[in-house]
Amino acid sequence: QVQLVESGGALVQPGGSLRVSCAASGFAFSLYEMSWYRQAPGKGREFVARISTGGGVTNYADSVKGRFTISRDNGKNIVYLQMNSLKPEDTAVYYCNVVLPTIYWGQGTQVTVSS
Numbered sequence: 001q002v003q004l005v006e007s008g009g010a011l012v013q014p015g016g017s018l019r020v021s022c023a024a025s026g027f028a029f030s031l032y033e034m035s036w037y038r039q040a041p042g043k044g045r046e047f048v049a050r051i052s053t054g055g056g057v058t059n060y061a062d063s064v065k066g067r068f069t070i071s072r073d074n075g076k077n078i079v080y081l082q083m084n085s086l087k088p089e090d091t092a093v094y095y096c097n098v099v100l101p102t103i104y105w106g107q108g109t110q111v112t113v114s115s
Contacts, residue, residue, distance in 0.1 A: 002026040002104045004096050009109030017084045020109050022096030023077060030054075030074040032100065036081045038092035039108075045095070049081060064090075086113045 008020035
């Protein structure tokens with residue numbers, strides 16, 4: 001069955017960096033776009049970044065453009081989100097997502113940006 005397992009969330013100081021990962025299984029990973037979303041306390045889930053099957057095309061939310069980088073390793077079935085210059089407003093649970101076309105989500109990983 002399809003599984004998405006996020007990891008790497010942590011408590012980080014403002015201005016710091018963090019990389020979160022999503023390990024995928026149960027589907028042909030290299031054939032599907034992958035996305036990251038996040039959900040802050042008391043808010044809805046919002047789009048963060050998307051990457052094409054080969055990794056050559058990426059899209060970002062305006063709020064993270066220039067600070068976050070999405071990448072993927074099709075040999076390891078992992079998608080990454082490198083987050084730099086983190087701000088307190090980046091605090092959220094981060095989820096990876098694939099549309100097969102059924103939509104699948106991981107369980108999320110908590111990122112907290114605070115001094």
